[in-house]
Amino acid sequence: xxxxxxxxxxxxxxxxxxxxxxxxxxxxxxxxxxxxxxxxxxxxxxxxxxxxxxxxxxxxxxxxxxxxxxxxxxxxxxxxxxxxxxxxxxxxxxxxxxxxxxxxxxxxxxxxxxxxxxxxxxxxxxxxxxxxxxxxxxxxxxxxxxxxxxxxxxxxxxxxxxxxxxxxxxxxxxxxxxxxxxxxxxxxxxxxxxxxxxxxxxxxxxxxxxxxxxxxxxxxxxxxxxxxxxxxxxxxxxxxxxxxxxxxxxxxxxxxxxxxxxxxxxxxxxxxxxxxxxxxxxxxxxxxxxxxxxxxxxxxxxxxxxxxxxxxxxxxxxxxxxxxxxxxxxxxxxxxxxxxx
Amino acid sequence: xxxxxxxxxxxxxxxxxxxxxxxxxxxxxxxxxxxxxxxxxxxxxxxxxxxxxxxxxxxxxxxxxxxxxxxxxxxxxxxxxxxxxxxxxxxxxxxxxxxxxxxxxxxxxxxxxxxxxxxxxxxxxxxxxxxxxxxxxxxxxxxxxxxxxxxxxxxxxxxxxxxxxxxxxxxxxxxxxxxxxxx
Numbered sequence: 001x002x003x004x005x006x007x008x009x010x011x012x013x014x015x016x017x018x019x020x021x022x023x024x025x026x027x028x029x030x031x032x033x034x035x036x037x038x039x040x041x042x043x044x045x046x047x048x049x050x051x052x053x054x055x056x057x058x059x060x061x062x063x064x065x066x067x068x069x070x071x072x073x074x075x076x077x078x079x080x081x082x083x084x085x086x087x088x089x090x091x092x093x094x095x096x097x098x099x100x101x102x103x104x105x106x107x108x109x110x111x112x113x114x115x116x117x118x119x120x121x122x123x124x125x126x127x128x129x130x131x132x133x134x135x136x137x138x139x140x141x142x143x144x145x146x147x148x149x150x151x152x153x154x155x156x157x158x159x160x161x162x163x164x165x166x167x168x169x170x171x172x173x174x175x176x177x178x179x180x181x182x183x184x185x186x187x188x189x190x191x192x193x194x195x196x197x198x199x200x201x202x203x204x205x206x207x208x209x210x211x212x213x214x215x216x217x218x219x220x221x222x223x224x225x226x227x228x229x230x231x232x233x234x235x236x237x238x239x240x241x242x243x244x245x246x247x248x249x250x251x252x253x254x255x256x257x258x259x260x261x262x263x264x265x266x267x268x269x270x271x272x273x274x275x276x277x278x279x280x281x282x283x284x285x286x287x288x289x290x291x292x293x294x295x296x297x298x299x300x301x302x303x304x305x306x307x308x309x310x311x312x313x314x315x316x317x318x319x320x321x322x323x324x325x326x327x328x329x330x331x332x333x334x335x336x337x338x339x340x341x
Numbered sequence: 342x343x344x345x346x347x348x349x350x351x352x353x354x355x356x357x358x359x360x361x362x363x364x365x366x367x368x369x370x371x372x373x374x375x376x377x378x379x380x381x382x383x384x385x386x387x388x389x390x391x392x393x394x395x396x397x398x399x400x401x402x403x404x405x406x407x408x409x410x411x412x413x414x415x416x417x418x419x420x421x422x423x424x425x426x427x428x429x430x431x432x433x434x435x436x437x438x439x440x441x442x443x444x445x446x447x448x449x450x451x452x453x454x455x456x457x458x459x460x461x462x463x464x465x466x467x468x469x470x471x472x473x474x475x476x477x478x479x480x481x482x483x484x485x486x487x488x489x490x491x492x493x494x495x496x497x498x499x500x501x502x503x504x505x506x507x508x509x510x511x512x513x514x515x516x517x518x519x520x521x522x523x524x
Binding site for chain 2: 294
Protein backbone atom coordinates (compact mmCIF):
# COMPACT_ATOMS: atom_id res chain seq x y z
CA UNK A 1 0.00 0.00 0.00
CA UNK A 2 1.84 3.08 -1.16
CA UNK A 3 -0.51 5.50 0.51
CA UNK A 4 -0.21 5.44 4.26
CA UNK A 5 -3.27 3.84 5.90
CA UNK A 6 -3.23 6.29 8.75
CA UNK A 7 -3.68 9.16 6.35
CA UNK A 8 -6.45 7.40 4.50
CA UNK A 9 -8.20 6.70 7.78
CA UNK A 10 -7.83 10.27 9.00
CA UNK A 11 -9.18 11.82 5.80
CA UNK A 12 -12.02 9.29 5.62
CA UNK A 13 -13.11 9.90 9.20
CA UNK A 14 -13.22 13.61 8.59
CA UNK A 15 -14.95 13.29 5.23
CA UNK A 16 -17.85 11.26 6.63
CA UNK A 17 -18.68 14.14 8.94
CA UNK A 18 -19.54 16.28 5.94
CA UNK A 19 -22.74 16.06 3.95
CA UNK A 20 -22.27 14.00 0.77
CA UNK A 21 -22.52 17.04 -1.49
CA UNK A 22 -19.88 18.89 0.51
CA UNK A 23 -17.35 16.09 0.52
CA UNK A 24 -15.82 16.76 -2.88
CA UNK A 25 -14.78 20.23 -1.77
CA UNK A 26 -13.34 18.93 1.48
CA UNK A 27 -11.39 16.19 -0.27
CA UNK A 28 -9.86 18.60 -2.72
CA UNK A 29 -8.41 20.53 0.19
CA UNK A 30 -7.47 17.62 2.42
CA UNK A 31 -5.77 15.53 -0.23
CA UNK A 32 -3.70 18.43 -1.40
CA UNK A 33 -2.96 17.14 -4.87
CA UNK A 34 -2.39 13.51 -3.83
CA UNK A 35 -4.48 11.83 -6.53
CA UNK A 36 -4.02 8.33 -5.20
CA UNK A 37 -5.17 9.27 -1.71
CA UNK A 38 -8.15 11.09 -3.09
CA UNK A 39 -9.18 8.17 -5.32
CA UNK A 40 -8.93 5.73 -2.45
CA UNK A 41 -10.95 7.81 -0.01
CA UNK A 42 -13.54 8.59 -2.67
CA UNK A 43 -13.98 4.89 -3.39
CA UNK A 44 -14.27 4.19 0.33
CA UNK A 45 -16.90 6.90 0.75
CA UNK A 46 -18.89 5.36 -2.07
CA UNK A 47 -18.69 1.97 -0.39
CA UNK A 48 -19.66 3.51 2.92
CA UNK A 49 -22.80 5.08 1.45
CA UNK A 50 -23.79 2.57 -1.19
CA UNK A 51 -22.68 -0.98 -0.54
CA UNK A 52 -25.36 -2.03 1.95
CA UNK A 53 -25.32 -5.73 1.17
CA UNK A 54 -21.59 -5.97 1.79
CA UNK A 55 -20.85 -7.06 5.34
CA UNK A 56 -23.81 -5.50 7.15
CA UNK A 57 -22.99 -4.87 10.83
CA UNK A 58 -25.24 -7.73 11.91
CA UNK A 59 -24.64 -11.09 10.21
CA UNK A 60 -27.80 -12.15 8.45
CA UNK A 61 -29.94 -14.60 10.34
CA UNK A 62 -30.26 -17.23 7.70
CA UNK A 63 -33.16 -19.60 7.92
CA UNK A 64 -32.26 -23.25 7.46
CA UNK A 65 -33.33 -24.80 4.15
CA UNK A 66 -35.50 -27.31 5.98
CA UNK A 67 -38.52 -26.56 8.18
CA UNK A 68 -38.79 -22.92 9.21
CA UNK A 69 -39.16 -21.91 12.83
CA UNK A 70 -42.49 -22.59 14.44
CA UNK A 71 -45.25 -20.13 13.68
CA UNK A 72 -48.32 -19.13 15.68
CA UNK A 73 -50.99 -21.74 14.99
CA UNK A 74 -48.50 -24.63 14.92
CA UNK A 75 -48.74 -27.38 17.48
CA UNK A 76 -46.02 -28.76 19.69
CA UNK A 77 -47.18 -31.77 21.70
CA UNK A 78 -50.71 -30.88 22.79
CA UNK A 79 -49.94 -27.17 22.92
CA UNK A 80 -51.06 -24.75 20.26
CA UNK A 81 -48.72 -21.81 19.79
CA UNK A 82 -50.43 -18.44 20.02
CA UNK A 83 -47.66 -15.86 19.82
CA UNK A 84 -43.99 -15.32 20.52
CA UNK A 85 -43.40 -13.52 23.79
CA UNK A 86 -39.65 -13.73 24.24
CA UNK A 87 -36.39 -14.74 22.62
CA UNK A 88 -32.84 -15.49 23.64
CA UNK A 89 -29.71 -16.60 21.85
CA UNK A 90 -30.70 -20.28 21.80
CA UNK A 91 -34.33 -20.28 22.88
CA UNK A 92 -37.72 -18.89 22.00
CA UNK A 93 -40.66 -18.44 24.36
CA UNK A 94 -44.23 -18.68 23.10
CA UNK A 95 -47.56 -18.14 24.74
CA UNK A 96 -49.46 -21.34 24.00
CA UNK A 97 -52.80 -22.93 24.69
CA UNK A 98 -52.81 -26.29 26.39
CA UNK A 99 -55.55 -28.57 25.06
CA UNK A 100 -55.29 -31.73 27.15
CA UNK A 101 -55.97 -32.68 29.90
CA UNK A 102 -57.35 -29.21 30.52
CA UNK A 103 -57.56 -25.97 28.60
CA UNK A 104 -55.36 -23.15 29.82
CA UNK A 105 -52.75 -20.72 28.61
CA UNK A 106 -49.11 -21.49 29.27
CA UNK A 107 -45.60 -20.33 28.39
CA UNK A 108 -43.69 -22.74 26.17
CA UNK A 109 -39.92 -22.54 25.85
CA UNK A 110 -38.10 -24.34 23.07
CA UNK A 111 -34.60 -24.40 21.62
CA UNK A 112 -34.29 -22.62 18.29
CA UNK A 113 -33.97 -24.68 15.14
CA UNK A 114 -30.35 -25.30 14.30
CA UNK A 115 -29.15 -24.51 17.81
CA UNK A 116 -29.79 -27.99 19.22
CA UNK A 117 -26.20 -29.05 19.68
CA UNK A 118 -25.48 -31.57 22.43
CA UNK A 119 -24.02 -28.96 24.71
CA UNK A 120 -26.92 -26.52 24.35
CA UNK A 121 -29.47 -29.27 24.89
CA UNK A 122 -27.65 -30.43 28.02
CA UNK A 123 -27.74 -26.94 29.48
CA UNK A 124 -31.41 -26.48 28.56
CA UNK A 125 -32.20 -29.75 30.32
CA UNK A 126 -30.22 -28.81 33.41
CA UNK A 127 -32.15 -25.57 33.73
CA UNK A 128 -35.48 -27.27 33.29
CA UNK A 129 -34.60 -29.68 36.06
CA UNK A 130 -33.47 -26.86 38.31
CA UNK A 131 -36.82 -25.13 37.81
CA UNK A 132 -38.71 -28.36 38.43
CA UNK A 133 -37.05 -28.62 41.84
CA UNK A 134 -38.72 -25.46 43.01
CA UNK A 135 -42.17 -25.27 44.49
CA UNK A 136 -43.07 -21.84 45.73
CA UNK A 137 -46.05 -19.52 45.28
CA UNK A 138 -43.79 -16.71 44.13
CA UNK A 139 -41.86 -18.67 41.53
CA UNK A 140 -43.32 -19.57 38.14
CA UNK A 141 -43.81 -23.32 37.96
CA UNK A 142 -42.73 -25.86 35.40
CA UNK A 143 -45.80 -27.77 34.25
CA UNK A 144 -44.60 -30.13 31.57
CA UNK A 145 -41.67 -31.04 29.34
CA UNK A 146 -41.18 -32.90 26.11
CA UNK A 147 -39.48 -33.00 22.74
CA UNK A 148 -40.58 -32.39 19.16
CA UNK A 149 -40.63 -35.20 16.60
CA UNK A 150 -37.12 -34.27 15.59
CA UNK A 151 -35.96 -34.45 19.18
CA UNK A 152 -35.78 -30.77 20.07
CA UNK A 153 -36.57 -30.36 23.77
CA UNK A 154 -39.09 -27.91 25.16
CA UNK A 155 -40.71 -27.25 28.49
CA UNK A 156 -43.90 -25.63 29.57
CA UNK A 157 -44.29 -23.15 32.38
CA UNK A 158 -46.99 -21.33 34.22
CA UNK A 159 -47.89 -18.25 32.19
CA UNK A 160 -47.57 -15.24 34.38
CA UNK A 161 -49.83 -12.41 33.27
CA UNK A 162 -48.64 -9.33 35.00
CA UNK A 163 -46.50 -6.24 34.90
CA UNK A 164 -42.98 -5.59 36.09
CA UNK A 165 -42.89 -5.11 39.82
CA UNK A 166 -41.61 -1.54 39.52
CA UNK A 167 -44.36 -0.61 37.07
CA UNK A 168 -46.97 -2.21 39.28
CA UNK A 169 -45.88 -0.20 42.30
CA UNK A 170 -45.82 3.07 40.38
CA UNK A 171 -49.09 2.54 38.50
CA UNK A 172 -50.87 1.76 41.75
CA UNK A 173 -49.16 4.53 43.71
CA UNK A 174 -48.06 2.08 46.37
CA UNK A 175 -46.62 3.68 49.48
CA UNK A 176 -43.41 2.36 50.96
CA UNK A 177 -44.83 -0.24 53.39
CA UNK A 178 -46.67 -2.04 50.61
CA UNK A 179 -43.67 -1.94 48.34
CA UNK A 180 -41.70 -3.57 51.11
CA UNK A 181 -44.37 -6.25 51.50
CA UNK A 182 -43.99 -7.21 47.86
CA UNK A 183 -40.23 -7.11 48.18
CA UNK A 184 -40.31 -9.47 51.14
CA UNK A 185 -42.23 -12.00 49.07
CA UNK A 186 -39.59 -11.79 46.36
CA UNK A 187 -36.89 -12.37 48.96
CA UNK A 188 -38.70 -15.46 50.15
CA UNK A 189 -38.81 -16.79 46.62
CA UNK A 190 -35.09 -16.28 46.14
CA UNK A 191 -34.46 -17.83 49.54
CA UNK A 192 -36.39 -20.90 48.43
CA UNK A 193 -34.26 -21.16 45.31
CA UNK A 194 -31.04 -20.77 47.24
CA UNK A 195 -32.07 -23.52 49.58
CA UNK A 196 -32.47 -25.73 46.53
CA UNK A 197 -28.98 -24.76 45.46
CA UNK A 198 -30.06 -22.53 42.58
CA UNK A 199 -28.75 -19.06 41.88
CA UNK A 200 -30.88 -16.82 39.74
CA UNK A 201 -28.07 -14.59 38.44
CA UNK A 202 -30.36 -12.16 36.64
CA UNK A 203 -32.69 -10.59 39.19
CA UNK A 204 -34.26 -7.42 37.84
CA UNK A 205 -37.78 -5.92 37.56
CA UNK A 206 -38.58 -7.48 34.18
CA UNK A 207 -37.96 -10.92 35.70
CA UNK A 208 -40.40 -10.28 38.54
CA UNK A 209 -43.98 -9.87 37.40
CA UNK A 210 -46.85 -8.97 39.67
CA UNK A 211 -50.10 -10.70 38.92
CA UNK A 212 -53.45 -10.40 40.73
CA UNK A 213 -54.94 -13.48 42.37
CA UNK A 214 -58.35 -12.85 43.92
CA UNK A 215 -57.62 -9.18 44.26
CA UNK A 216 -54.27 -9.76 45.95
CA UNK A 217 -51.05 -8.75 44.18
CA UNK A 218 -48.64 -11.69 43.88
CA UNK A 219 -45.10 -11.22 42.65
CA UNK A 220 -43.70 -14.11 40.61
CA UNK A 221 -40.07 -14.65 39.74
CA UNK A 222 -39.55 -15.94 36.22
CA UNK A 223 -36.61 -17.07 34.13
CA UNK A 224 -34.07 -18.62 36.41
CA UNK A 225 -30.70 -18.22 34.73
CA UNK A 226 -32.48 -18.69 31.43
CA UNK A 227 -31.39 -16.73 28.40
CA UNK A 228 -34.05 -14.22 27.63
CA UNK A 229 -34.21 -10.94 25.81
CA UNK A 230 -37.62 -9.40 25.54
CA UNK A 231 -38.49 -7.00 22.72
CA UNK A 232 -37.62 -4.12 24.96
CA UNK A 233 -35.19 -1.22 24.94
CA UNK A 234 -31.48 -1.92 25.17
CA UNK A 235 -31.35 -0.65 28.74
CA UNK A 236 -33.58 -3.49 29.83
CA UNK A 237 -31.76 -6.26 28.04
CA UNK A 238 -29.47 -8.79 29.62
CA UNK A 239 -26.08 -8.60 27.99
CA UNK A 240 -24.52 -11.61 26.37
CA UNK A 241 -21.54 -12.08 24.23
CA UNK A 242 -22.30 -13.68 20.90
CA UNK A 243 -21.81 -17.07 22.55
CA UNK A 244 -24.30 -16.73 25.35
CA UNK A 245 -21.55 -16.15 27.84
CA UNK A 246 -23.86 -14.42 30.19
CA UNK A 247 -22.65 -11.04 31.43
CA UNK A 248 -25.72 -9.72 33.22
CA UNK A 249 -27.86 -6.62 33.12
CA UNK A 250 -25.65 -3.61 33.74
CA UNK A 251 -27.64 -1.82 36.38
CA UNK A 252 -28.22 -5.01 38.40
CA UNK A 253 -24.85 -6.72 38.11
CA UNK A 254 -23.00 -7.43 41.31
CA UNK A 255 -19.32 -6.41 41.54
CA UNK A 256 -18.18 -10.02 41.21
CA UNK A 257 -20.29 -10.49 38.08
CA UNK A 258 -18.87 -7.24 36.72
CA UNK A 259 -15.31 -8.29 37.46
CA UNK A 260 -16.03 -11.51 35.61
CA UNK A 261 -13.32 -13.52 37.29
CA UNK A 262 -13.20 -17.23 36.60
CA UNK A 263 -14.80 -17.93 39.98
CA UNK A 264 -18.45 -18.65 39.60
CA UNK A 265 -20.77 -16.24 41.34
CA UNK A 266 -22.62 -17.56 44.38
CA UNK A 267 -25.86 -16.72 46.15
CA UNK A 268 -24.48 -13.44 47.45
CA UNK A 269 -24.61 -12.08 43.95
CA UNK A 270 -28.39 -12.49 44.05
CA UNK A 271 -28.45 -10.61 47.35
CA UNK A 272 -26.68 -7.68 45.72
CA UNK A 273 -29.20 -7.63 42.88
CA UNK A 274 -32.05 -7.75 45.39
CA UNK A 275 -30.44 -4.74 47.00
CA UNK A 276 -30.53 -2.90 43.68
CA UNK A 277 -34.18 -3.85 43.31
CA UNK A 278 -34.97 -2.51 46.77
CA UNK A 279 -33.14 0.72 45.94
CA UNK A 280 -35.21 1.09 42.79
CA UNK A 281 -38.50 0.31 44.55
CA UNK A 282 -37.77 2.97 47.14
CA UNK A 283 -36.25 5.71 45.01
CA UNK A 284 -37.48 5.08 41.48
CA UNK A 285 -33.96 4.75 40.09
CA UNK A 286 -31.15 2.21 40.12
CA UNK A 287 -27.93 3.05 41.99
CA UNK A 288 -26.11 3.48 38.67
CA UNK A 289 -27.69 4.65 35.45
CA UNK A 290 -27.78 1.99 32.74
CA UNK A 291 -27.12 4.35 29.84
CA UNK A 292 -24.02 5.71 31.55
CA UNK A 293 -22.79 2.21 32.32
CA UNK A 294 -23.25 1.09 28.73
CA UNK A 295 -21.81 4.16 27.09
CA UNK A 296 -18.26 3.72 28.27
CA UNK A 297 -17.57 0.07 27.47
CA UNK A 298 -17.06 -2.97 29.66
CA UNK A 299 -13.94 -1.92 31.47
CA UNK A 300 -15.38 1.37 32.67
CA UNK A 301 -18.62 -0.41 33.60
CA UNK A 302 -16.72 -2.87 35.72
CA UNK A 303 -14.84 -0.12 37.49
CA UNK A 304 -18.01 1.83 38.26
CA UNK A 305 -19.86 -1.16 39.69
CA UNK A 306 -16.91 -2.39 41.72
CA UNK A 307 -15.50 0.89 42.98
CA UNK A 308 -17.89 3.81 42.74
CA UNK A 309 -20.12 4.63 45.70
CA UNK A 310 -23.74 5.26 44.68
CA UNK A 311 -25.92 7.97 46.21
CA UNK A 312 -27.65 6.94 49.40
CA UNK A 313 -31.33 6.23 48.83
CA UNK A 314 -32.47 9.04 51.13
CA UNK A 315 -30.24 11.50 49.29
CA UNK A 316 -31.41 10.25 45.91
CA UNK A 317 -35.03 10.52 46.97
CA UNK A 318 -34.60 14.01 48.36
CA UNK A 319 -32.91 15.24 45.19
CA UNK A 320 -35.49 13.69 42.89
CA UNK A 321 -38.40 14.97 44.97
CA UNK A 322 -36.94 18.48 44.93
CA UNK A 323 -36.40 18.32 41.18
CA UNK A 324 -39.89 17.07 40.35
CA UNK A 325 -42.50 18.29 42.82
CA UNK A 326 -45.80 16.44 42.64
CA UNK A 327 -44.24 13.18 41.39
CA UNK A 328 -45.16 9.90 43.14
CA UNK A 329 -41.75 10.03 44.78
CA UNK A 330 -42.49 13.32 46.48
CA UNK A 331 -45.27 11.67 48.46
CA UNK A 332 -42.82 9.04 49.63
CA UNK A 333 -40.35 11.53 50.93
CA UNK A 334 -41.97 13.61 53.59
CA UNK A 335 -39.64 13.56 56.58
CA UNK A 336 -40.90 12.28 59.92
CA UNK A 337 -43.72 10.10 58.53
CA UNK A 338 -41.53 8.54 55.81
CA UNK A 339 -38.83 7.55 58.18
CA UNK A 340 -41.30 6.43 60.81
CA UNK A 341 -43.59 4.32 58.55
CA UNK B 342 -8.04 -25.17 29.06
CA UNK B 343 -9.33 -23.28 32.07
CA UNK B 344 -5.78 -22.61 33.17
CA UNK B 345 -4.83 -21.30 29.78
CA UNK B 346 -7.81 -18.96 29.73
CA UNK B 347 -7.03 -17.69 33.18
CA UNK B 348 -3.43 -17.11 32.20
CA UNK B 349 -4.54 -15.27 29.11
CA UNK B 350 -6.88 -13.15 31.20
CA UNK B 351 -3.96 -12.25 33.42
CA UNK B 352 -2.08 -11.09 30.35
CA UNK B 353 0.45 -13.86 29.76
CA UNK B 354 1.52 -13.91 26.14
CA UNK B 355 2.69 -17.56 26.14
CA UNK B 356 -0.78 -18.65 27.15
CA UNK B 357 -2.34 -16.85 24.19
CA UNK B 358 -0.05 -18.77 21.86
CA UNK B 359 -1.13 -22.06 23.38
CA UNK B 360 -4.77 -21.18 22.89
CA UNK B 361 -4.89 -21.15 19.13
CA UNK B 362 -3.92 -24.78 18.44
CA UNK B 363 -6.51 -26.04 20.95
CA UNK B 364 -9.29 -23.91 19.54
CA UNK B 365 -8.22 -24.74 16.01
CA UNK B 366 -8.36 -28.46 16.67
CA UNK B 367 -11.78 -28.32 18.29
CA UNK B 368 -13.28 -26.13 15.60
CA UNK B 369 -11.80 -28.25 12.85
CA UNK B 370 -13.41 -31.36 14.29
CA UNK B 371 -16.76 -29.67 14.81
CA UNK B 372 -16.78 -28.04 11.41
CA UNK B 373 -15.86 -31.30 9.68
CA UNK B 374 -18.64 -33.15 11.48
CA UNK B 375 -21.23 -30.48 10.73
CA UNK B 376 -20.24 -29.96 7.14
CA UNK B 377 -20.41 -33.70 6.51
CA UNK B 378 -23.99 -33.75 7.77
CA UNK B 379 -24.88 -30.60 5.91
CA UNK B 380 -27.59 -31.01 3.31
CA UNK B 381 -27.06 -29.00 0.12
CA UNK B 382 -28.48 -25.53 0.56
CA UNK B 383 -28.57 -25.77 4.32
CA UNK B 384 -26.67 -23.01 5.98
CA UNK B 385 -24.33 -23.17 8.93
CA UNK B 386 -23.98 -20.32 11.39
CA UNK B 387 -20.45 -19.55 12.52
CA UNK B 388 -21.70 -18.34 15.88
CA UNK B 389 -23.31 -21.72 16.55
CA UNK B 390 -20.05 -23.51 15.72
CA UNK B 391 -17.90 -21.28 17.85
CA UNK B 392 -20.45 -21.44 20.64
CA UNK B 393 -20.25 -25.20 20.58
CA UNK B 394 -16.47 -25.08 20.64
CA UNK B 395 -16.58 -22.74 23.61
CA UNK B 396 -18.96 -24.95 25.57
CA UNK B 397 -16.94 -28.05 24.85
CA UNK B 398 -13.57 -26.57 25.62
CA UNK B 399 -14.51 -24.31 28.46
CA UNK B 400 -17.88 -25.26 29.89
CA UNK B 401 -20.07 -22.75 31.63
CA UNK B 402 -17.82 -20.95 34.10
CA UNK B 403 -17.52 -17.21 34.02
CA UNK B 404 -14.39 -15.78 32.58
CA UNK B 405 -12.75 -12.42 32.51
CA UNK B 406 -13.79 -10.61 29.36
CA UNK B 407 -10.15 -10.47 28.35
CA UNK B 408 -9.91 -14.27 28.34
CA UNK B 409 -13.09 -14.52 26.34
CA UNK B 410 -11.86 -11.88 23.95
CA UNK B 411 -8.75 -13.94 23.31
CA UNK B 412 -10.85 -17.04 22.80
CA UNK B 413 -12.99 -15.32 20.20
CA UNK B 414 -9.94 -13.95 18.46
CA UNK B 415 -8.42 -17.43 18.42
CA UNK B 416 -11.70 -18.89 17.17
CA UNK B 417 -11.91 -16.33 14.37
CA UNK B 418 -8.34 -17.03 13.35
CA UNK B 419 -8.94 -20.78 13.52
CA UNK B 420 -12.03 -20.47 11.35
CA UNK B 421 -10.02 -18.46 8.89
CA UNK B 422 -7.34 -21.12 8.58
CA UNK B 423 -9.84 -23.96 8.31
CA UNK B 424 -11.80 -22.26 5.55
CA UNK B 425 -8.80 -20.94 3.63
CA UNK B 426 -7.15 -24.37 3.69
CA UNK B 427 -10.34 -25.88 2.38
CA UNK B 428 -10.67 -23.23 -0.32
CA UNK B 429 -7.07 -23.71 -1.42
CA UNK B 430 -7.47 -27.47 -1.66
CA UNK B 431 -10.59 -27.13 -3.74
CA UNK B 432 -8.94 -24.46 -5.87
CA UNK B 433 -6.45 -26.97 -7.21
CA UNK B 434 -9.21 -28.80 -9.03
CA UNK B 435 -10.36 -25.59 -10.68
CA UNK B 436 -8.69 -23.38 -13.24
CA UNK B 437 -7.70 -19.81 -12.90
CA UNK B 438 -8.80 -18.50 -9.54
CA UNK B 439 -8.28 -14.78 -9.58
CA UNK B 440 -9.85 -14.25 -12.96
CA UNK B 441 -13.41 -14.44 -11.70
CA UNK B 442 -15.21 -11.19 -11.10
CA UNK B 443 -16.40 -11.05 -7.50
CA UNK B 444 -19.99 -10.37 -6.54
CA UNK B 445 -19.72 -8.18 -3.45
CA UNK B 446 -23.40 -7.46 -3.00
CA UNK B 447 -24.18 -10.24 -0.54
CA UNK B 448 -21.07 -10.82 1.49
CA UNK B 449 -22.03 -11.87 4.99
CA UNK B 450 -19.90 -14.49 6.76
CA UNK B 451 -17.02 -16.69 5.68
CA UNK B 452 -18.94 -19.93 6.13
CA UNK B 453 -21.35 -19.02 3.37
CA UNK B 454 -18.89 -17.36 1.02
CA UNK B 455 -17.39 -18.58 -2.24
CA UNK B 456 -13.84 -19.84 -2.30
CA UNK B 457 -12.74 -17.01 -4.58
CA UNK B 458 -14.05 -14.43 -2.20
CA UNK B 459 -12.47 -16.18 0.77
CA UNK B 460 -9.05 -16.21 -0.82
CA UNK B 461 -9.27 -12.55 -1.81
CA UNK B 462 -10.40 -11.55 1.67
CA UNK B 463 -7.54 -13.54 3.14
CA UNK B 464 -5.05 -11.63 0.97
CA UNK B 465 -6.64 -8.30 1.78
CA UNK B 466 -6.63 -9.08 5.50
CA UNK B 467 -2.91 -9.82 5.46
CA UNK B 468 -2.37 -6.45 3.84
CA UNK B 469 -4.62 -4.67 6.33
CA UNK B 470 -3.03 -6.37 9.32
CA UNK B 471 0.34 -4.87 8.45
CA UNK B 472 -0.93 -1.29 8.50
CA UNK B 473 -3.90 -1.43 10.86
CA UNK B 474 -3.97 -4.52 13.11
CA UNK B 475 -6.97 -3.26 15.12
CA UNK B 476 -9.08 -2.91 12.00
CA UNK B 477 -7.96 -6.30 10.73
CA UNK B 478 -8.94 -7.86 14.05
CA UNK B 479 -12.42 -6.40 13.78
CA UNK B 480 -12.88 -7.73 10.26
CA UNK B 481 -11.78 -11.18 11.37
CA UNK B 482 -14.26 -11.24 14.24
CA UNK B 483 -17.11 -10.11 12.02
CA UNK B 484 -16.37 -12.14 8.90
CA UNK B 485 -14.97 -15.38 10.30
CA UNK B 486 -16.67 -15.64 13.68
CA UNK B 487 -19.89 -13.80 12.80
CA UNK B 488 -19.81 -11.42 15.77
CA UNK B 489 -22.12 -8.44 15.35
CA UNK B 490 -20.86 -4.86 15.19
CA UNK B 491 -20.80 -3.12 17.57
CA UNK B 492 -22.32 -5.18 20.37
CA UNK B 493 -20.60 -8.57 20.25
CA UNK B 494 -17.30 -7.44 18.72
CA UNK B 495 -16.91 -4.53 21.15
CA UNK B 496 -17.61 -6.87 24.07
CA UNK B 497 -15.01 -9.33 22.81
CA UNK B 498 -12.36 -6.64 22.39
CA UNK B 499 -13.24 -4.70 25.52
CA UNK B 500 -13.71 -1.45 23.62
CA UNK B 501 -16.59 1.00 23.64
CA UNK B 502 -19.31 0.37 21.05
CA UNK B 503 -18.75 3.80 19.54
CA UNK B 504 -15.08 2.99 18.98
CA UNK B 505 -16.01 -0.29 17.33
CA UNK B 506 -18.43 1.48 15.00
CA UNK B 507 -15.86 4.07 13.96
CA UNK B 508 -13.17 1.48 13.32
CA UNK B 509 -15.58 -0.74 11.46
CA UNK B 510 -16.71 2.01 9.10
CA UNK B 511 -13.13 2.49 7.93
CA UNK B 512 -12.23 -1.20 7.82
CA UNK B 513 -15.34 -2.19 5.89
CA UNK B 514 -15.05 0.59 3.34
CA UNK B 515 -11.38 -0.15 2.85
CA UNK B 516 -12.01 -3.86 2.41
CA UNK B 517 -14.69 -3.23 -0.19
CA UNK B 518 -12.45 -1.02 -2.30
CA UNK B 519 -9.60 -3.49 -1.97
CA UNK B 520 -11.75 -6.42 -3.14
CA UNK B 521 -13.19 -4.41 -5.98
CA UNK B 522 -9.75 -3.44 -7.19
CA UNK B 523 -8.53 -7.04 -7.21
CA UNK B 524 -11.69 -8.19 -9.07
